[in-house]
Amino acid sequence: MKRARLGRLLGTLALAFAGGSMPAWGKSGWDELNMMHGVTNVSTRIYALHMMAFWVCVCIAAVVFGVMIWSLIFHRQSRGAVPDVSLTHSTKVEVVWTAVPVLILVGMAVPAARLLVKINNNTDSQLSIRVTGFQWGWRYQYVGSNVSIISKLSESSTAASMMHSGISPTSVPHYLLSVDHQLVVPVGEKIRLLITSIDVIHSWWVPDLGVKKDAIPGYINQASFTIAPNKPGTYRGQCTELCGRGHAYMPIVVHAVTPAAFEAWLKQKSAAQSEAAAHAPAAAAASS
Amino acid sequence: MAESHATAVHAEHDHKPHGWRRWVFATNHKDIGTMYLILSGFMFFVGGTAAMAIRAQLFKSGMKLFDPAMFNSLTTMHGLIMIFGAIMPSWVGLANWMIPLQVGAPDMALPRLNNLSFWILPFAFCLLIGSFFVPGGAPAGGWTMYPPLLQQFGASFPMLIFAIHLMGISSILGAINVVVTIMNLRAPGMSLLRMPLFVWTWLITAYLLIAVMPVLAGAVTMQLTDHFFGTSFFNAAGGGDPVLFMHVFWFFGHPEVYILILPAFGVISEIIPTFSRKPLFGYEAMVYATASIAFLSFIVWGHHMFTVGMPVAAQLFFMLSTMLIAVPTGVKVFNWVATMWRGSLSFEPPMLFAVAFLFLFSIGGFSGLMLALVPADYQYHGTYFVVAHFHYVLVPGAVFAIMGAVYYWLPKWTGRMYDMSLAKWHFWLSVIFVNVLFFPMHFLGLAGMPRRIPDYAPQFTDWNMVASIGGFIFGASQLLFPYIIWKCVRSGKPVEANSPWDGAHGLEWELPSPAPYHSWQTPPSAAVLAHGAEH
Ligand code: HEM
Ligand SMILES: [Cu+2]
Ligand SMILES: [Cu+2]
Numbered sequence: 001m002k003r004a005r006l007g008r009l010l011g012t013l014a015l016a017f018a019g020g021s022m023p024a025w026g027k028s029g030w031d032e033l034n035m036m037h038g039v040t041n042v043s044t045r046i047y048a049l050h051m052m053a054f055w056v057c058v059c060i061a062a063v064v065f066g067v068m069i070w071s072l073i074f075h076r077q078s079r080g081a082v083p084d085v086s087l088t089h090s091t092k093v094e095v096v097w098t099a100v101p102v103l104i105l106v107g108m109a110v111p112a113a114r115l116l117v118k119i120n121n122n123t124d125s126q127l128s129i130r131v132t133g134f135q136w137g138w139r140y141q142y143v144g145s146n147v148s149i150i151s152k153l154s155e156s157s158t159a160a161s162m163m164h165s166g167i168s169p170t171s172v173p174h175y176l177l178s179v180d181h182q183l184v185v186p187v188g189e190k191i192r193l194l195i196t197s198i199d200v201i202h203s204w205w206v207p208d209l210g211v212k213k214d215a216i217p218g219y220i221n222q223a224s225f226t227i228a229p230n231k232p233g234t235y236r237g238q239c240t241e242l243c244g245r246g247h248a249y250m251p252i253v254v255h256a257v258t259p260a261a262f263e264a265w266l267k268q269k270s271a272a273q274s275e276a277a278a279h280a281p282a283a284a285a286a287s288s
Numbered sequence: 289m290a291e292s293h294a295t296a297v298h299a300e301h302d303h304k305p306h307g308w309r310r311w312v313f314a315t316n317h318k319d320i321g322t323m324y325l326i327l328s329g330f331m332f333f334v335g336g337t338a339a340m341a342i343r344a345q346l347f348k349s350g351m352k353l354f355d356p357a358m359f360n361s362l363t364t365m366h367g368l369i370m371i372f373g374a375i376m377p378s379w380v381g382l383a384n385w386m387i388p389l390q391v392g393a394p395d396m397a398l399p400r401l402n403n404l405s406f407w408i409l410p411f412a413f414c415l416l417i418g419s420f421f422v423p424g425g426a427p428a429g430g431w432t433m434y435p436p437l438l439q440q441f442g443a444s445f446p447m448l449i450f451a452i453h454l455m456g457i458s459s460i461l462g463a464i465n466v467v468v469t470i471m472n473l474r475a476p477g478m479s480l481l482r483m484p485l486f487v488w489t490w491l492i493t494a495y496l497l498i499a500v501m502p503v504l505a506g507a508v509t510m511q512l513t514d515h516f517f518g519t520s521f522f523n524a525a526g527g528g529d530p531v532l533f534m535h536v537f538w539f540f541g542h543p544e545v546y547i548l549i550l551p552a553f554g555v556i557s558e559i560i561p562t563f564s565r566k567p568l569f570g571y572e573a574m575v576y577a578t579a580s581i582a583f584l585s586f587i588v589w590g591h592h593m594f595t596v597g598m599p600v601a602a603q604l605f606f607m608l609s610t611m612l613i614a615v616p617t618g619v620k621v622f623n624w625v626a627t628m629w630r631g632s633l634s635f636e637p638p639m640l641f642a643v644a645f646l647f648l649f650s651i652g653g654f655s656g657l658m659l660a661l662v663p664a665d666y667q668y669h670g671t672y673f674v675v676a677h678f679h680y681v682l683v684p685g686a687v688f689a690i691m692g693a694v695y696y697w698l699p700k701w702t703g704r705m706y707d708m709s710l711a712k713w714h715f716w717l718s719v720i721f722v723n724v725l726f727f728p729m730h731f732l733g734l735a736g737m738p739r740r741i742p743d744y745a746p747q748f749t750d751w752n753m754v755a756s757i758g759g760f761i762f763g764a765s766q767l768l769f770p771y772i773i774w775k776c777v778r779s780g781k782p783v784e785a786n787s788p789w790d791g792a793h794g795l796e797w798e799l800p801s802p803a804p805y806h807s808w809q810t811p812p813s814a815a816v817l818a819h820g821a822e823h
Contacts, residue, residue, distance in 0.1 A: 029746070029748060029750030030750050032731060032734075032735030032747055032748065032750075033731045033734065033735065034731070034734050034735070035667055035735075036735075036736070042663075045663070046663045046667055049663055049664050050661075050664045050667065053658045053661055057654035057655075057657060057658065061651075061654065064625060064650065065650075067625055067629065068628065068643075068646060068647070071625070071628040071629050071631065071633065072628070072633065072643065075564075075628065075629065075630055075632065075633050076633045076634070076635075077565070077632040077633060078634070081631070081632045081633070083564065083565040083566040083631045084630040085565075085566055087626070087629065087630055088567050088569060088570070089569060089570045089572075089573070093626070094570055097618065097619065097622045098615060098618075098619060101618045105611045105614060108661060109607065109608060109611055109661075112607065112661040112663055112664070113604055113607070115663040116600060119666070120600045120603075160350065161743060163352050163355060164352070165352075167350075168350065169743075169746050170349075170746045174745070175349065175745055175746055176349075176743060176745045199436065200436050200437040200440070201434060201530060205670070205738070207667060207736045210667065212595050212669060212670070213597065214595050216524075216531060216596065216597070217436065217525070218524025218525075218528075219531065219597060221597035222597070237736070238738050238741075240669065240670030240738045240739075241434075242430045242434075242437065243437060244360070244428075244440065245355075245357040245428070246356070247356075247360070247738075247741060248356065248738075248742055248743050248744070249356075
């Protein structure tokens with residue numbers, strides 16, 4: 001845990017230095033430098049893989065750039081350097097610098113492949129939700145229940161996003177990252193998403209969950225996640241496949257609650273929806 | 289340097305048509321090369337204008353200079369124009385100018401075809417840019433043109449597709465010309481493994497072009513028939529498959545990115561030895577590495593599609609094949625570094641651009657390696673991290689190599705030297721601000737900012753502002769480039785020697801400067817060839 005935090009700090013600092021700027025600690029945009037750990041086992045492991053790859057790249061860069069910088073400084077004509085024109089090939093070093101990268105790559109590929117297989121295992125889920133992308137919003141249907149939610153950009157964000165709205169985005173809570181109806185899920189349970197689209201291709205992404213999957217007309221894609229039991233909360237994401245003029249305006253908000261709270265919410269929502277359906281069948285489809 | 293008498297004599301009676309006929313009916317490789325370079329330079333500024341508009345819109349959260357539909361048109365056209373309008377034609381322009389000079393040929397093998405392949409382009413670009421002015425505006429589905437989204441854009445949709453067809457035909461004709469020239473018109477004694485690397489990389493690029501441009505043409509034609517003639521290749525409702533388009537597009541698309549970068553590898557392999565005063569390290573390894581990159585580029589396309597839901601086995605295959613590309617790419621970088629090692633380096637503008645290429649292209653390679661790891665790509669894909677990756681390989685990669693090439697060969701073309709200190713200004717402004725522009729995009733992507741969005745949450749504002757400021761200064765600095773060239777052509781100091789660079793070798797430097805209108809009318813003799821090849 002402590003080592004992970006140190007690693008993250010170092011990573012952040014390295015990224016910040018590379019970008020030529022120190023992060024101002026505290027909650028500001030300058031902090032937004034690195035991938036988030038997220039709240040699922042998968043997202044944490046993706047983060048670790050990302051940092052591993054980052055440090056491998058930093059080490060290779062240190063060696064290669066180091067040699068280059070050495071040449072740039074010490075092998076300059078202005079310093080009187082005389083070219084060693086006999087240095088045109090060397091089978092020995094050429095074999096080394098082909099073989100060593102192969103070994104490094106294998107070292108990276110193995111953990112990546114393991115994690116890949118794990119991520120793509122969508123069996124044994126406790127709850128399935130159908131996710132349907134449309135221009136521009138998401139529809140969520142809880143399989144085995146009549147609950148269906150249409151989730152669109154929140155009214156306050158919509159108003160502020162209009163041309164000439166005159167509303168400052170900072171005055172809107174979670175500008176462009178808030179919706180009218182959130183997706184509610186239980187923590188600690190494996191949830192399987194069945195993702196599709198009714199018009200163009202969209203992509204459902206919530207970085208904290210480590211899930212990104214395209215919503216494609218004619219396909220039902222699967223993805224799954226299990227939020228750590230101690231991590232109830234609200235997790236935000238956006239569509240990541242260009243889907244027309246509303247592409248920036250179809251965020252995803254996942255509200256994770258305890259299983260008990262989830263059961264209660266689902267029951268209440270289900271009752272409300274059957275009642276609404278009984279009263280006005282036609283309006284049911286449009287209701288949330 | 290030895291004067292080549294045969295060419296010097298011919299230079300005196302250059303008969304060329306005058307006025308507009310010289311250009312419209314051009315068959316001379318130098319004239320056509322010049323036209324290619326000017327046209328691509330113009331398109332670079334058109335695409336750059338779109339980029340400035342994009343960065344202005346993204347300056348801060350809630351900016352709203354453009355309607356989202358217009359913004360999407362701008363990103364789409366920026367991508368298409370830069371790839372098909374700026375980078376590809378400038379490589380063809382350089383090929384036209386340099387390949388005959390470097391292999392000792394009097395001209396390109398098929399001069400009339402050459403004329404045709406150039407003159408198709410202005411029409412294609414008019415169609416492309418003209419689509420801004422038709423009802424519904426320019427295409428706004430991204431340069432990747434995925435269906436069904438692309439088919440939602442009115443009159444601009446067929447215009448885009450015909451523009452792609454025209455640009456594809458032009459590229460294929462240009463590529464055929466390159467292959468035929470290299471295969472048939474090399475000076476006697478110049479065996480394949482004695483060709484300069486720019487010629488080698490272009491030969492391989494030409495094969496890539498011939499292989500994949502028809503694939504792109506087919507894919508967009510299928511969209512055309514889906515839209516107008518009721519077919520359902522990509523239409524799920526009719527039993528078609530939108531993912532099929534992605535596969536076909538990226539089967540074109542990944543080799544395409546190597547079409548953009550392989551000639552750059554060639555240019556860098558010319559510049560670094562010259563200014564290190566040392567032969568290229570591992571020439572043969574460079575050739576084989578280029579060939580293996582080209583081969584591998586056909587079997588990695590799936591890395592653009594890790595989130596579409598391919599089977600795990602397919603994802604694993606594409607991950608491993610993509611990681612494998614890093615090996616020959618690494619070999620190339622190591623060879624360049626070894627060429628500089630124990631050299632005698634000097635830093636004229638071409639070398640500055642080449643050294644910047646080495647550092648910054650490598651950074652793009654590193655992010656490419658990270659993107660190849662599928663689980664990590666699940667987080668990176670579709671974000672600004674990808675935007676950072678491909679701009680690092682394309683701007684300080686391909687574009688810097690083009691600029692380096694122009695600064696390297698301009699004295700040969702014009703017989704004049706450009707203003708070195710202005711060119712150094714151009715370099716330093718470019719290299720600093722290209723990083724201010726693109727490095728923060730890594731942060732933005734990791735922090736969760738999707739690409740291709742006209743507006744974003746306020747927490748992304750800070751780094752976007754940095755990127756925009758970097759972008760404006762980078763953009764403005766590029767105005768120096770045409771100015772430096774214009775000034776050189778008008779009033780540059782004449783270059784007396786065949787070569788202004790003491791470390792340069794190769795047949796082009798055996799010709800007088802400026803290179804005569806008709807060069808290598810008689811093939812270079814064995815002695816000239818040997819002199820050009822020796823250090
Ligand atoms: C070591 C070599 C490279 C590797 C391993 C690599 C890997 C990748 C991967 C995995 C992606 C997909 C990312 C995603 O969309 O999630 C990508 C995107 C891209 N790469 Fe590379 N790449 C390499 C070199 C290059 C070069 C040399 C170029 C061009 C000069 C290039 C241009 C691009 C472009 C244009 C895209 C984005 C296309 C789009 O989605 O619009 N890459 N690269
Ligand atoms: Cu979208
Ligand atoms: Cu690719």
